[in-house]
Amino acid sequence: MKLFDADYYDPDEVLAHPRHQEMQPVLATLIQQLRDCTTEEAGVAFQRDLLTRLLEVEKDRKELKRAADRMRKRKSPHLEAPEPRSGRDLGNMETWRFEHDVCERLARQLRSVGDALAWRVFGFHRPFILALCRNDPPGPMYGKAGLQAELDRVEEVFKENGSFALLHDLTNCLRIGDVTVWDGANPPCTEEIKTNPEVRKSAQIRRINQARAAVLEGGPLPGSNASELLHDLDLPLRTHLDVLRDALEQAATEGIHATAVPGSRALYVVDQYGCVQQGLSSAQFNERLQQAVGAALENAGIAASREDHNVHFTSMDSTARNPLRVPWANYPLHPVVCARLIGDYAAMTVETSGPALADLLRVVGLDAHWVRPPGKANLKPGDVVMEIHHQEQFRAVSLPGGLTMTPGWTLQMGRSELDRYMIELVQPGSWIAGMKHLLAARRGGQPWPHYRNEHEVWV
Incomplete structure (x- = not known):
């Protein structure tokens, strides 16, 4: 079975790549760190750490793509481009594409830990995930317009109330809204962060409200099909x-x-x-x-x-x-x-x-x-x-x-x-x-x- 659709490298090359191998202990440490979180303060610190690591990988990914694009135009990679570590020919454009693809995988791996954080803070209540995942997947966070406003909101929630707010773009599974806030008294509240108060994203607000109503009131799931509904089986899950x-x-x-x-x-x-x-x-x-x-x-x-x-x-x-x-x-x-x-x-x-x-x-x-x-x-x-x-x-x-x-x-x-x-x-x-x-x-x-x-x- 093929690991990837790309035909310019072998899957074993990915597993042998130094970046890919170095991510293994990082992931194990992050997973243990997440499992050890018992307070909002610990959760905020964990989220900051995960975000820092993701932004580092996405920055390299962006620069590697830029280098590959320059190579395709018969130009030399720019000076800011990270040095490839695969041992491949630096004069071959496919080397830079390969390095980019490795970073794309590493970003997904870090986001999967963000997904684990999301499942945990939602109390492993699957309906929230089922409702909030119904959108296109998030793009890279590095260089995203509005990221600072989202970070400011996360810090504001913790400083003012000692509460936790989750960055959705740190995950793959939360695709509606920008952050979700827990205040300890009410159901979690998903928010759309506006960088420009004059711009109203009515479609996103509507999907947020639809997702909330689907989980809390039994309404239809976000989307155009009103017949898609959550169904509580009222049964315990048993696995092997x-x-x-x-x-x-x-x-x-x-x-x-x-x-x-x-x-x-x-x-x-x-x-x-x-x-x-x-x-x-x-x-x-x-x-x-x-x-x-x-x-x-x-x-x-x-x-x-x-x-x-x-x-x-x-x-x-x-x-x-x-x-x-x-x-x-x-x-x-x-x-x-x-x-x-x-x-x-x-x-x-x-x-x-x-x-x-x-x-x-x-x-x-x-x-x-x-x-x-x-x-x-x-x-x-x-x-x-x-x-x-x-x-x-x-x-x-x-x-x-x-x-x-x-x-x-x-x-x-x-x-x-x-x-x-x-x-x-x-x-x-x-x-x-x-x-x-x-x-x-x-x-x-x-x-x-x-x-x-x-x-x-x-x-």
Whole structure:
């Protein structure tokens, strides 16, 4: 599997880059620092530290892009350009593009820690994330007009009230509004910071109000589709994240570890440091990976359908790309392990069979059908993968001509919900109970379900 779409460098070059390797202990330290925060003062200090590191990376990223642009015009890089550290030819434009791409990844890695901060200050209450993520992703903070006004607001909140205000652009998952303020008494309040009081951003204010109403009043989620609503499953979330933890620990020494996971899933983990420790050649790595994955698929009962109906979800190069995913820094794992997942030095993949999932639901009485066509094409946002039909047998209506109509409806499962079942290793019992809850609610539209007690699951 390719880490990146670029064809002018190999993924291993990224992992071997000094900047990329040096970020690993930084990430682990930041994650531990975040977990140690117990006061608003500590949170403010942590946010300042994270912001400083992000701005440093984004400044280098901007200058490297400028150098690459100059090289493309047959000019020399400008004097302010950071010196490449990859060992590549400095006279080759692709060297500068590569250095820029490494910084882009490092910025996302730091933002993923910002995402972890956001989840924590929102009390791991997923509805806030689901509501505030519905916008385009943030651009670079370095050089952003209005950044100082946002920083001033954050400092003002702390100095005046001792309260915490979160910078949204420090995250990937908060895309509506500029800052969110906690005062200790009221629900968190998201604000749009105006650098020019005469300019009113009515569209952004409207989306902020819509997000707030969606979480607190049950209104539609931000966007043009009024049928998209949050849905409280009133159920606890149960996971098999202990299986992931064990697999990561095994892979750290063995290089590769694969296992079946309840719910028709196979989990396989690759750890770069473990592979180096084992001294695996490329051929040995491929052979061991194929054997381990094959055994896990067999044990999960999904080996036979792999060519046509299996789908997989991976951590590979996913950091701070999908705002719906819980950030790796919040997983109940050691900070060093979280940093490895963020930096792709450890990678997890979860695979399942669509028909096997449908069978899992039919066993408990749900009329489920896997509707994704056979093939290996990647799932895209918005793709429907499964339909679950429900008919109200007690409301059958007789029609002329001896016909009978039975009212019913269909619940469609999209890619995002399947991604959650896979990557969060949700226990099949919790997953099935959630489906039943949605069907029993008899609500139309497009529900965005969320469990309770997530503060007990994530760190």
